[in-house]
Amino acid sequence: MWWLDAIVTILKIATLLVGVLGLVSYVVLAERKVSAFIQERVGPNRVGLPIVGFGKSLALGQPLADALKFLLKEDYVPGHVNKFYFWLAPALAVIPPLVTLSLIPYGSVLDFSWLGLWIKESFSLQGELADAVVQSLTNVPVVVANVNVGLLLVFAITSLSVYGIVIAGWASNSKYPFLGGIRSSAQMISYELAMGLSVVPLLMLAGTMNLGELIAYQRQHGWFLLPIFAEELNWKSFVYLLPVAVSFVIFLVSAFAETNRLPFDLPESETELVGGYHTEYSSMKFALFFLGEYAAMIVASSLLVVLFLGGWTFPGVLGYGAIPDGVGSFLWGLANIAVFFAKLLFFILFFMWVRWTLPRFRYDQLMYLGWKVLLPLAIGNVLVAAFLVVVVG
Numbered sequence: 276m277w278w279l280d281a282i283v284t285i286l287k288i289a290t291l292l293v294g295v296l297g298l299v300s301y302v303v304l305a306e307r308k309v310s311a312f313i314q315e316r317v318g319p320n321r322v323g324l325p326i327v328g329f330g331k332s333l334a335l336g337q338p339l340a341d342a343l344k345f346l347l348k349e350d351y352v353p354g355h356v357n358k359f360y361f362w363l364a365p366a367l368a369v370i371p372p373l374v375t376l377s378l379i380p381y382g383s384v385l386d387f388s389w390l391g392l393w394i395k396e397s398f399s400l401q402g403e404l405a406d407a408v409v410q411s412l413t414n415v416p417v418v419v420a421n422v423n424v425g426l427l428l429v430f431a432i433t434s435l436s437v438y439g440i441v442i443a444g445w446a447s448n449s450k451y452p453f454l455g456g457i458r459s460s461a462q463m464i465s466y467e468l469a470m471g472l473s474v475v476p477l478l479m480l481a482g483t484m485n486l487g488e489l490i491a492y493q494r495q496h497g498w499f500l501l502p503i504f505a506e507e508l509n510w511k512s513f514v515y516l517l518p519v520a521v522s523f524v525i526f527l528v529s530a531f532a533e534t535n536r537l538p539f540d541l542p543e544s545e546t547e548l549v550g551g552y553h554t555e556y557s558s559m560k561f562a563l564f565f566l567g568e569y570a571a572m573i574v575a576s577s578l579l580v581v582l583f584l585g586g587w588t589f590p591g592v593l594g595y596g597a598i599p600d601g602v603g604s605f606l607w608g609l610a611n612i613a614v615f616f617a618k619l620l621f622f623i624l625f626f627m628w629v630r631w632t633l634p635r636f637r638y639d640q641l642m643y644l645g646w647k648v649l650l651p652l653a654i655g656n657v658l659v660a661a662f663l664v665v666v667v668g
Contacts, residue, residue: 291377295570313628355449361443364446375433422485433574477519477583522583522653523583538629580622584618
């Protein structure tokens with residue numbers, strides 16, 4: 276019954292959106308606390324949760340206060356802007372990262388068969404409908420859209436984010452946003468090439484672009500970056516470690532550039548361009564750019580987890596201490612999701628640490644690194660990986 280599958284998919288999408296919005300809010304809070312720690316400040320420590328006195332020192336209610344601030348601020352639109360595109364740009368900046376998140380497998384499966392049985396008994400369902408309800412809730416994949424060209428689709432959708440930034444810079448009809456938009460377009464086009472080529476060695480090894488199948492390959496043969504974490508130790512995985520490590524470095528550096536994070540924040544560059552492409556924006560329009568930036572960082576971190584650290588798997592060293600998938604067990608399914616998000620938070624914290632540690636590149640340095648260092652290195656790495664695949668098999 277197709278409508279049952281449609282309901283399950285809608286519930287997945289709603290859960291993903293609520294989870295992402297909540298995660299983005301607390302990632303922003305975490306960044307403020309991390310920056311305060313690095314700079315030997317206190318950071319936010321006044322706003323607790325609605326429960327009296329709870330979470331005040333950690334400012335656990337700060338995301339709620341920030342959301343209310345954005346909602347209640349005046350939505351000012353300058354008179355000199357192109358209003359239609361000025362309104363359109365924030366949506367174009369935030370939609371691609373949110374859509375991309377629907378392609379990421381955050382776990383194996385969640386077995387809700389117990390819920391299906393409860394619904395069957397509570398509503399006295401009989402026959403084919405009862406069986407369909409139980410079946411639709413048994414071993415539900417923890418991914419909204421599981422497509423065979425998932426990785427290619429991720430790159431295709433994320434590349435659309437640049438349109439929101441370029442249109443914002445042009446529609447603002449101001450020199451600083453325009454310069455920020457031009458910088459962003461050049462930067463993202465430059466580093467997309469190296470990022471796309473960096474994953475080719477992984478695809479040659481696994482033989483698939485399906486993100487779930489990439490995780491399944493790593494579960495059996497070992498994580499691409501740490502092949503010792505495998506169900507069966509295979510010496511071939513260690514042979515490919517050099518091109519995989521090079522791919523990881525290229526992908527990681529390109530991810531910083533694609534998300535406009537320091538040391539690649541040339542499109543915003545407050546010391547040069549006031550605020551870059553979102554100089555003229557305020558209220559919820561500015562919040563959408565903010566949401567898009569942090570959602571893009573979550574997407575990049577998720578891809579790093581999926582491609583190099585085995586996604587939701589934790590097979591243990593040589594199979595010992597392995598965490599099984601969630602087939603037939605709701606708790607093990609939750610454990611898989613927890614493993615994925617533990618790896619995800621590691622990369623998010625790494626993004627924050629780099630932002631508050633390294634200085635910004637000059638623009639010529641950024642272009643030189645993208646075109647004359649990373650791109651030739653990525654092409655050479657593909658050739659080395661291809662040679663190893665042919666020789667080693």
